[in-house]
Amino acid sequence: MKQENTILENKNFRPLDLKKKMRPGESVIQSLLFISGVLSVFITVAIVYELGKEALLFFNNPDVTLAKFFGTTRWQPGIGLFGIWPLVTSTLITSAIAIFVSLPLGLAASLFLSEYASPKARSALKPILEILAGIPTVVYGYFALLFMTPLLQKIFGEGVQVYNMASAGIVMGIMILPLISSMSEDALSAVPRVLREGAYAMGATKFETSLQVVLPAALSGIGAALIIGISRAVGETMIVAIAAGAGPNFTFDPFKAAETMTGHIARISGGDLSYNTIDYTSLFAVALMLFLVTLVLNLISQTIINRFRQRYE
Amino acid sequence: MQNTQIPEYAIETKNLFVFYGSFAAVSEVNLKIEKQKVTAIIGPSGCGKSTLLRAFNRMNDFVPSSYVTGEVLMRGQNIYGSNIDPVEVRRNIGMVFQKPNPFPKSIYENIAWGARINGFKGNMDELVEQSLRGAALWEEVKDLLKKNAYELSGGQQQRLCIARTIAIQPDIILMDEPASALDPISTLRIEELMQELKKNYTIIIVTHNMQQAARVSDYTAMMMLEKDGSRSGTVIEFSETKKIFTNPKDKRTEDYVTGRFG
Numbered sequence: 001m002k003q004e005n006t007i008l009e010n011k012n013f014r015p016l017d018l019k020k021k022m023r024p025g026e027s028v029i030q031s032l033l034f035i036s037g038v039l040s041v042f043i044t045v046a047i048v049y050e051l052g053k054e055a056l057l058f059f060n061n062p063d064v065t066l067a068k069f070f071g072t073t074r075w076q077p078g079i080g081l082f083g084i085w086p087l088v089t090s091t092l093i094t095s096a097i098a099i100f101v102s103l104p105l106g107l108a109a110s111l112f113l114s115e116y117a118s119p120k121a122r123s124a125l126k127p128i129l130e131i132l133a134g135i136p137t138v139v140y141g142y143f144a145l146l147f148m149t150p151l152l153q154k155i156f157g158e159g160v161q162v163y164n165m166a167s168a169g170i171v172m173g174i175m176i177l178p179l180i181s182s183m184s185e186d187a188l189s190a191v192p193r194v195l196r197e198g199a200y201a202m203g204a205t206k207f208e209t210s211l212q213v214v215l216p217a218a219l220s221g222i223g224a225a226l227i228i229g230i231s232r233a234v235g236e237t238m239i240v241a242i243a244a245g246a247g248p249n250f251t252f253d254p255f256k257a258a259e260t261m262t263g264h265i266a267r268i269s270g271g272d273l274s275y276n277t278i279d280y281t282s283l284f285a286v287a288l289m290l291f292l293v294t295l296v297l298n299l300i301s302q303t304i305i306n307r308f309r310q311r312y313e
Numbered sequence: 314m315q316n317t318q319i320p321e322y323a324i325e326t327k328n329l330f331v332f333y334g335s336f337a338a339v340s341e342v343n344l345k346i347e348k349q350k351v352t353a354i355i356g357p358s359g360c361g362k363s364t365l366l367r368a369f370n371r372m373n374d375f376v377p378s379s380y381v382t383g384e385v386l387m388r389g390q391n392i393y394g395s396n397i398d399p400v401e402v403r404r405n406i407g408m409v410f411q412k413p414n415p416f417p418k419s420i421y422e423n424i425a426w427g428a429r430i431n432g433f434k435g436n437m438d439e440l441v442e443q444s445l446r447g448a449a450l451w452e453e454v455k456d457l458l459k460k461n462a463y464e465l466s467g468g469q470q471q472r473l474c475i476a477r478t479i480a481i482q483p484d485i486i487l488m489d490e491p492a493s494a495l496d497p498i499s500t501l502r503i504e505e506l507m508q509e510l511k512k513n514y515t516i517i518i519v520t521h522n523m524q525q526a527a528r529v530s531d532y533t534a535m536m537m538l539e540k541d542g543s544r545s546g547t548v549i550e551f552s553e554t555k556k557i558f559t560n561p562k563d564k565r566t567e568d569y570v571t572g573r574f575g
Contacts (some may be wrong), residue, residue: 100488
């Protein structure tokens with residue numbers, strides 16, 4: 001006790017010096033952080049630049065016009081057919097099926113985990129759900145082809161082709177289910193407890209509280225989960241390459257085979273391609289289109305979420 | 314015989330204990346809360362004031378491993394009876410919390426939501442207006458009904474929470490330190506509002522502010538940890554506020570209200 005007092009009473013152990021000091025550690029860290037930030041932006045810009053540059057070669061080809069690109073419905077660049085729509089529609093159809101499967105299931109699972117499950121059940125179930133996210137997509141692809149397609153054929157009959165968009169879409173939905181449910185659960189759990197208590201104190205049942213107070217309050221987080229889910233579905237390649245079909249096909253029948261943008265890029269670039277041919281540059285046009293579709297879908301979801309989100313705090 | 318009498322009290326507790334696991338947070342509480350009066354629960358931090366209050370509308374049900382022994386009687390029915398629906402209990406015993414917690418919805422919807430889930434079928438616009446008037450908030454928000462409740466000030470939010478509570482017409486309103494997060498002027502408005510509300514409702518308020526208890530309440534329950542070192546809170550004295558503050562029977566109450574302790 002005595003000793004402590006003497007140390008603390010010695011106010012002159014450090015002379016008063018208010019001059020500016022060099023702090024090299026601070027500036028090193030600051031520059032490292034700055035470089036990391038710039039690097040990720042730079043990489044994104046570089047990818048878009050490269051995409052755009054090669055795609056420009058494609059659009060500069062005298063046979064290609066924007067009218068053909070957006071105005072026709074057959075895609076076979078080797079023989080002069082440049083309609084992008086068959087690839088776009090199949091991407092949109094498989095992704096829509098995936099979201100249609102994963103959003104309601106994922107929301108229900110996340111509501112159960114955050115509002116109904118006991119802490120013990122939650123800590124057991126959440127990791128199991130997340131294991132689903134660790135399964136390689138090639139496994140999902142064959143799961144679609146060898147399990148989901150026969151199942152669909154059993155239910156819907158012979159109209160279901162061996163390769164079809166429905167089977168790939170459903171399995172993609174299963175693939176993004178853990179992502180949606182896990183992120184939504186985080187969003188629901190982050191809703192302050194006092195809001196739930198406020199609802200219960202009004203005589204709300206658990207279901208009314210979960211669905212009408214907690215869920216709307218968590219909407220922005222759930223929206224973020226949905227956006228990432230859509231991006232995953234639109235960009236998913238292996239499942240659709242294996243199960244959705246090989247060859248562009250302009251159809252709105254989910255039981256028919258149709259190649260998506262990603263599946264098309266994977267298949268064509270897997271074959272022999274020489275630089276500067278129309279087949280080669282066309283892939284960059286498809287990739288650019290894929291980029292645009294993802295961007296537009298993200299913007300749309302963001303707008304919808306902003307409109308419906310509820311602000312607390 | 315006693316159970317068949319017409320109950321004169323809003324709430325009566327008989328030998329009430331509240332447990333968290335094996336720990337009795339509140340023990341042996343016997344209170345008779347008068348109708349249409351303001352009853353304050355005071356006492357030092359951690360003595361179980363909020364736990365006791367939350368036992369009155371079964372909010373402790375949400376704390377895992379909590380349970381209650383003894384009885385809490387409301388109009389002769391034990392709200393912890395085996396055939397009691399806690400949702401129905403809470404529809405009749407409203408609650409206002411320490412930190413204002415309006416729903417992240419519009420001001421209008423904050424009031425309409427509770428009424429709707431409770432089966433209100435009448436004129437919603439009228440109910441919203443009357444509830445807001447009842448909480449002395451109407452004049453300030455009548456042109457902002459579509460705005461998000463979180464755009465209001467803290468004091469306004471708390472009055473909105475009172476408004477949504479009276480919109481479901483409970484018998485009793487529980488208030489858990491309703492002004493502790495508010496500035497003095499907002500606090501004064503809440504206190505004035507309580508005097509209005511007690512004409513129609515029984516109010517039980519937890520407060521750590523003794524001046525507030527003295528100003529607003531008709532009856533005061535003084536809580537304190539048990540002397541035996543068990544960390545369990547109990548009501549050591551309960552009577553008219555005047556008596557508690559001027560002529561307390563228990564030495565510990567006297568020490569507390571005169572500021573010699575706590």
